[in-house]
Amino acid sequence: MPGADKEADLTERIEAFLADLKRGGCGTGPIRGSGETARETTALLRKVTAQARWSSAGDLMEIIRKEGRRMTAAQPSETTVGNMVLRVLKIIREEYARSRGSSEETDQQESLHKLQHFVHLKANVIEAINELLTELDGTTDNIAMQALEHIHSNEVIMTVGRSRTVEAFLKDAARKRKFHVIVAECAPFCQGHEMATNLSKASIETTVIADAAIFAVMSRVNKVIIGTQTVLANGGLRAVNGTHTVALAARHHSTPLIVCAPMFKLSPQFPNEEDTFHKFVSPHEVLPFTEGEILSKVNVHCPVFDYVPPELITLFISNIGGNAPSYIYRLMSELYHPEDHDL
């Protein structure tokens, strides 16, 4: 039966996606960026909406919530998955409200009206999710378009590690302006090396420095532009480790710290959830396994992320423009519904 086949197909895709999340991209294949994850999540949710059996908006939301819980449990530190689920839930609410009338609905009780609008609801939701996907595709370009306003000629810009958004941002500015970039290599994963190679291919003058030299070099820097993994609800960041160092050094020298982050990275989480905030990977990067005897006497940790408090940040640049960290709460209320914050 085609129906059963489709369902099996859907389950298989979800399982494969979960397995991939759990492995953290450590198996075969390249490490996935957050944009990719966001797009895949949204595509999966669209498929679920299209193929799952539901008869009312409440049902659909329950199904999406269930899948969302499974996906966030697979890799708690990957917040873009949860963010996309919340966006889709907000979309469903909006579409439902629009089809019911102009006023906001306060209760979700079943009623005859829903059955009538069911067909339209499904089509509207899927169309809105498609719009979301287009928005996701265009985020990097939207951010890069704002580059010329922020980067001026003969400036020295510092960045940390590798961020695809920041790379596009700088490449766009380099088309019209000449400036110098200093990249902190960001041990132990040393992704700064790759960033520097890519920037120099775009004929930007690049220097790579070790993390220990960040404070020493900061006095010569005009601006610091960084990317991040997540923007938290209080305006703080969960970024790659080493970012807090850069932020403190920038604050000391009163250098502006600009964060380029698309809207899908905005998460309703606060930074006080100890257990799920951090991600520890294999200590191999810090102290190689070949070291031998010393390993049994020493505890080695390799955390991936860092917390940067909102006071250290000057400006957020996202696909909808530039905002101060204190404005994040407003953006959140526009993107997500308060009842959805706990999946």
Added chain:
Amino acid sequence: MSSRGGKQKKGNVTSEQEEEEQPLQAVLVADSFNRRFFPISKDQPRALLPLGNVAMIDYTLEFLTSTGVQETFVFCCWMSNKIKDHLLKSKWCRPTSPNVVHIITSDLYRSLGDVLRDVDAKNLVRNDFILVYGDVVSNIDVSQALQEHRHRRKVDKNISVMTMVFKESSPGHKSRCEEDDVIVAMDSKSKRFSMGTDEFEIRHDLLDCHISICSPQVAELFTDNFDYQTRNDFVRGILVNEEILGNQIHLYVTQDGYGARVSNLQMYDSVSSDMVRRWVYPLTPEANFTDQQGQGCTHSRHNVYRGAEVSLGHGSQMEENVLIGRDTSIGANCHISNSVIGNNCTIGDNVVLDRAHMWNNVHISSNVEIHQSVVCDGAVVKEAVHLNKQCVLAYNVVIGPNLSLPDGTVVSMHHPEEEEEDDDDEFLSDDQEVGHSKDKTRQKAFNPAEVGPEGKGYIWKASMNDTEDEELAQCLWGLVLNPDPESDSESEASEESQDRTFQLEVLGTLQRGLEENIVCDNLVLEINSLKYAYNITLKEVMQILTRVVLEYPFQQQGTQLTTLQYTGSLLPLLKTWSPVFKNYIKRAQDHLDCLSAVEELFLEQDTHQTAMVKVLMKMYQLEILEEEAILKWFSTGATNDKSRQLRKNQGKQRMSLQRKESEEDESSEEGE
């Protein structure tokens, strides 16, 4: 499924594309064919033993799946039903699993060789496959090795038969199994085992991960050589026949990634602690990669993992590297570090756990201390028990209150004697019924001195059937080197006993020679063959021969001989056997050795020391010994008082000897 999109490529399908599209296969051997985990593995097969509260076979399957294997054949022998049940309930047998698992069971497998012969007979593998054991824990990305292997086979037309995956790790690392320690000679450029090329390196820093990428020829080679039992046999066979058959084995050495095989309890301990300290990322406890309900746990600082519904008493500390399963309750003032605790356990107050491995449903009462031990499902440890290092409590054992178990104790509900009787049927008595009926017939009483007043269980000694004088004692925790003074003397004794036997044989030969009038050449032949049989050096042969001859009169006529009688019977014998002596005493060193043997004998035979001169005289006359040698021996310092005395006694006779020699010379000169 999108991963099997092989149907898209039509038209110019070259053989390369066909090879790539074929699903990657793996052969997983879920039986280790040895009894390193007895008596634990008597109740549960080794592949299902929990490591970090997850069965070991799950780690292996996850490793294979993340490498991209799409078809796995699991071969089980011992307790195959349990393994089958476990796999059917797991996520590997769901229809949505990317890795299709086939379970093949048979009671007839006795070794890895049998499994591979079956693989060949059933024609299961079409292409290169990955061969692993069911207790391998790894996160190595083998796809690079696989690519290299395939490339080599294409380039060299199927000469490379196998690629073995090794991990760089310095010697003495605690995750290196001492039994598996290997020194590898490899050609640096082409990374294959060899010693014959120009540039080869010898490496001792490699850890064998027991992961091999095999070509389909491997199965055929096992069928051809039906005496290959283990992988080592195979490797040896290939290397020995390299020139004839032209097959080669290559290596893949990886620095990143973790791979180890849990081959004994020592490895179990280190792999478990590595897993808790996240060396095997992403196969970590909180990831719940087996997708079981309720198996998830939270990861806190210092690698402390807590399952759901864990309750911790007041004042208890989980110091570091601790994994606690769900529904476990821990009492007050406990101190836990470097331990793994299973689900549904109850732990009392004031308990100290250090490097303890506890499986499910264990009940531990108060005031207990456990160090570096394994406590299996359902065991009960009562108050004030102290488990020292390397103890093992098997399933359902009860250890009574107020007891301290010494290092290395193994307690099991199965009586060790039951084990010896089962010896013949050890693998065939797979059915649990057989084991149970035997239990009922012999319910021996538990010894309260061993397991405590309320205890239940029998103490197991280490494997008793092995050879007697082994310096490496095989205990459950791996090979232990015993620097035993007794064992040294034992090895000496064994050498001495060989000499003794040789001596008796030589005596027998000489006797027969006398009785049957055998020609001396034949006697020499006989003694030579005995020399090869007993592996005696030439020098020793000569000394023993001297000894035997000189003792011969005592042998024949008893020890109560006067010196005169002794010399009377000895001197003719010397004459008879002088050709035999001359055969063995040729160089100057031989003369001295013979003299020292003579000296030794006469030192023992105090009463007959005066006979020594006559003996030496006779030997000189018979031209067995040269005068220079005798004089040299006389002038070398004596080693102890007795021999000094001996020489003093001989001193006067020495003079007479010299005079006699000079007389002879003169007479011979005058004669001319």
